[in-house]
Amino acid sequence: xxxxxxxxxxxxxxxxxxxxxxxxxxxxxxxxxxxxxxxxxxxxxxxxxxxxxxxxxxxxxxxxxxxxxxxxxxxxxxxxxxxxxxxxxxxxxxxxxxxxxxxxxxxxxxxxxxxxxxxxxxxxxxxxxxxxxxxxxxxxxxxxxxxxxxxxxxxxxxxxxxx
Numbered sequence: 001x002x003x004x005x006x007x008x009x010x011x012x013x014x015x016x017x018x019x020x021x022x023x024x025x026x027x028x029x030x031x032x033x034x035x036x037x038x039x040x041x042x043x044x045x046x047x048x049x050x051x052x053x054x055x056x057x058x059x060x061x062x063x064x065x066x067x068x069x070x071x072x073x074x075x076x077x078x079x080x081x082x083x084x085x086x087x088x089x090x091x092x093x094x095x096x097x098x099x100x101x102x103x104x105x106x107x108x109x110x111x112x113x114x115x116x117x118x119x120x121x122x123x124x125x126x127x128x129x130x131x132x133x134x135x136x137x138x139x140x141x142x143x144x145x146x147x148x149x150x151x152x153x154x155x156x157x158x159x160x161x162x163x
Contacts, residue, residue, distance in 0.1 A: 055084075057081055057088050060078060060079050062078060062079060067151070075149065076150040076152070077147065078148045078150070080146045082104065082135075082143060083143055084137060084139055085139070086144070087135070089161055090161070091132050091162060093126055093152070094153070094160070096127060097150050098123060098124075099118075099123060099125075101122050101123070102146060103144055104139060105117060105138045105139060106138070107138050108134060110133065111131040
């Protein structure tokens, strides 16, 4: 199996995210997807291009409930659907967020960290207030979906975009 195809093989272990270097990203860019670990300025450039042309994800709230054992805190679950090539501009959240990839492949980068690729069944965590520099569906042909679970102060703005 070709190395790039092996990275996308759903039978591979789901224990940890994939970190792909720029050389592999260049090879994959010739195909239908693009991902990799980029320097911060590369992500900024890539993000500005994507923001201008990529479709945006849509979010649907599934539930929002007060946490009775933690005064003033709510837990909110949302399903976020990324269309093929979908891209979310830089943003931050008003609380802690755990993300579970339901379908597809998401490339994500939090401020201060490398770009990471997450596939179906994998999770990542976003601390409150950290800037989520990059969130995109790496496929240009298939949608991707995530489940986002927020724990935040009652009445907090869950997502603030930096456009």
